Amino acid sequence: xxxxxxxxxxxxxxxxxxxxxxxxxxxxxxxxxxxxxxxxxxxxxxxxxxxxxxxxxxxxxxxxxxxxxxxxxxxxxxxxxxxxxxxxxxxxxxxxxxxxxxxxxxxxxxxxxxxxxxxxxxxxxxxxxxxxxxxxxxxxxxxxxxxxxxxxxxxxxxxxxxxxxxxxxxxxxxxxxxxxxxxxxxxxxxxxxxxxxxxxxxxxxxxxxxxxxxxxxxxxxxxxxxxxxxxxxxxxxxxxxxxxxxxxxxxxxxxxxxxxxxxxxxxxxxxxxxxxxxxxxxxxxxxxxxxxxxxxxxxxxxxxxxxxxxxxxxxxxxxxxxxxxxxxxxxxxxxxxxxxxxxxxxxxxxxxxxxxxxxxxxxxxxxxxxxxxxxxxxxxxxxxxxxxxxxxxxxxxxxxxxxxxxxxxxxxxxxxxxxxxxxxxxxxxxxxxxxxxxxxxxxxxxx
Numbered sequence: 001x002x003x004x005x006x007x008x009x010x011x012x013x014x015x016x017x018x019x020x021x022x023x024x025x026x027x028x029x030x031x032x033x034x035x036x037x038x039x040x041x042x043x044x045x046x047x048x049x050x051x052x053x054x055x056x057x058x059x060x061x062x063x064x065x066x067x068x069x070x071x072x073x074x075x076x077x078x079x080x081x082x083x084x085x086x087x088x089x090x091x092x093x094x095x096x097x098x099x100x101x102x103x104x105x106x107x108x109x110x111x112x113x114x115x116x117x118x119x120x121x122x123x124x125x126x127x128x129x130x131x132x133x134x135x136x137x138x139x140x141x142x143x144x145x146x147x148x149x150x151x152x153x154x155x156x157x158x159x160x161x162x163x164x165x166x167x168x169x170x171x172x173x174x175x176x177x178x179x180x181x182x183x184x185x186x187x188x189x190x191x192x193x194x195x196x197x198x199x200x201x202x203x204x205x206x207x208x209x210x211x212x213x214x215x216x217x218x219x220x221x222x223x224x225x226x227x228x229x230x231x232x233x234x235x236x237x238x239x240x241x242x243x244x245x246x247x248x249x250x251x252x253x254x255x256x257x258x259x260x261x262x263x264x265x266x267x268x269x270x271x272x273x274x275x276x277x278x279x280x281x282x283x284x285x286x287x288x289x290x291x292x293x294x295x296x297x298x299x300x301x302x303x304x305x306x307x308x309x310x311x312x313x314x315x316x317x318x319x320x321x322x323x324x325x326x327x328x329x330x331x332x333x334x335x336x337x338x339x340x341x342x343x344x345x346x347x348x349x350x351x352x353x354x355x356x357x358x359x360x361x362x363x364x365x366x367x368x369x370x371x372x373x374x375x376x377x378x379x380x381x382x383x384x385x386x387x388x389x390x391x392x393x394x395x396x397x398x399x400x401x402x403x404x405x406x407x408x409x410x411x412x413x414x415x416x417x418x419x420x421x422x423x424x425x426x427x428x429x430x431x432x433x434x435x436x437x438x439x440x441x442x443x444x445x446x447x
Contacts, residue, residue, distance in 0.1 A: 009037040011376075011414060012056035013067060014047055017383060018394040020068035022354040022369040026347050028394060034067060036376040039414035044370040064384040066394055069370055070130025070152075070377040070410065071323040072357030075223075075261045075282035075311025078134045078142060079108065079116030081123065082438050084315040092229050092291045092317075100316060104137075106445055108165035112438065114141035119435050121149035122426055123321045127404030130377040130412050132321075133259070133282070133311070133361050135196035135223050137166040140183045143191050150417040150425040152377060154361050155184075156196030156223045159211055161204050173207065177214065190375075190413055196223040200244055201235050205251055212253045221257055221362055224248070227270070228262035229293050245270035254279045257362055261311065263301070264294040271297060275304040280360035283352065285330045287313035298334055299343050309357030310349075324404045327353050331399050346399040376414035381406040 012035050019032025021044050033050035035042040043050055080100075087099030113136065124132055134142055135156035146153040157180040158164060159173055167176045177195060184193035195211050197203040203211075208224075215222040227233055227244045236244045245266060248254055254277035261282045266274070274281065283298050301308050310330065312321045327349050334344040358368025366375050381402060383391060388406065391397055410418035417425050 006055040007042075007053060009035045009042055009054050009056050010058065011036040012050065012054055012059045013062050013378075013380075014051060014059060016047070016062040016065060016067045016380075018066040018391070019044060019370075020066065020350070020394060020398070021371065022069050022350065023371050024355070026351065026395065032067065034370060034376075034378065036378075036411075036414045039376055041370050041372055041374050041376050043372055062380055064382060065380040065408065066383050066398070067378055067380045068398070069354045069368060070379050070412065071128050071353045072309060072361065072363075072368060073124060073129050073132040073312055073321065073323055074259065074309035074357050074360050075284055075313060076120065076124075076132050076134055076321060077136045077314030077316075078120035078132065078145075078321075079113040079136050079138075080314035080316045081119040081321075082107070082112060082116040082435060082442070084319050086316060086442070088290075088319070090291075092293060093231055095291065095317070103442070104165050107438075107442055108137060110138045110141045110166075113138040114145045115431075115434055115438060117142040117145035118149060118426065119431060120315070120321055121145055121151050122423055122428055122431060125149060125151055125410055125412075125417055125425075126407065126421070126423055127322050127324065128379040128381070128407040128410065129321065129323055130379065130410065131358070131361070131363065131367055133194070133221070133223070135194075135198075135261075137164055139180060139193075143184070143187055146191055147188060148426065150412050150415060152190040152367065152375075152412055154192045154194045154221055154363070156194035156221070158196050158198060159207060160198050160202045161207055162202065174210070177211070181218065192221075194221040194223055199225040199228075199232065200247055201232055201239075205240075208248070208253055209251050212251075212258070215257065216255075219257075221259055222253065223259045223261065224253075226260040226263055227265040228288070229291075230265055233265045243267065243270060245273055249273055249277065256280065259360055261313075262288060262293065262296065264288055264296045266297055266301075268300070271300050271304060271306065274301070275306050280307040280309070282309050282311040282360060283330065284311045284313040284326075285333060286326055287311075287317045289329075289333075290319075291317055295333060295337050298330070299338060302348065307356050307359040308352055309360035310353045322404045323353055324398075324402055327399045346393075346396045349399050350395055376411055378411045379407055380409040382408045
């Protein structure tokens, strides 16, 4: 083909050793290439094919790299990076009521949330996460942080029926939510608002219903913690005479734009009901194990068609935001609990961190794979390393061998945000100094 017949694009990644497209067929291409224009994936496939069709304003050889979609963290409380490591080794109820809620009451404000979220964004981007779903307070500050960092985010303003850091009078929750949604109108397109009811034991039926109704009217993702602990199940049964999922369904809350976090103590009937309603689940394996909440029935959920994404939860209960370690543990833990090495195979777990994570957030039309027309959120991992050599199956390597530290380049919306392992959008040393300053205050207050 003559040069003048080639289509011009903004960016062409070539000489990719392995390309994981993460489409429904989980296509793998050896010696691949990706064409990007206007922040959108134009094509992804063989190097020979793309070099015959496209010329680029910028061409980047990716020899020694594996390229794939950016990872999607479907459940995080980003600002809690500033509480990393406080209150470890406690049951969830004790941890929340005696450590976290008091610490948030003392320290969480607009500036705290912005700084903590910026710190979280730095950790996530450097580790290959390009989209995250947040649920916390002062989410306007979280939006400023995500905008600064250059990451994609679904930002859930927290709602509870008792005083919270950004709302001392819970009777004004509707006004607080309206102010949040008004602020969201000025956000860049890669940031989307959401509403996050903490849990069915901290939000009463009336609150749950008006928040979900508002989400339906505005096309927003509705987030809620569900069946994280056995105590929660017993508490909801005592209050309402139903298990948590049936309680939510009775209130009319379950549909494809409802994201349930955790789901550790779901029974078979609840699993079937989630599938029937099309609701989604975020699996937070490391947090669930650290808090001894239990092991979510992920294989059963996937078997009946519930979209399951991976989440890290907050740094105070994990204690990091590393989706590579979440993938590895998810695949291995469910094999052990099922006594079946074929459960949660690598391809299925990689889908959970990419395409199915996007489905869980209502974003599968935009991200989660490198299919043409989707936003160009990509990561490139160095694979010329001892722990990744030799490489027979790149999908297996991503789940069982790769580390977040192997991420070398990251693009969000076609804009490079990490180059050669260096974050381009934030001053990381300055950020760490600011975080340490906050830690001095937290320590001085005994949390």
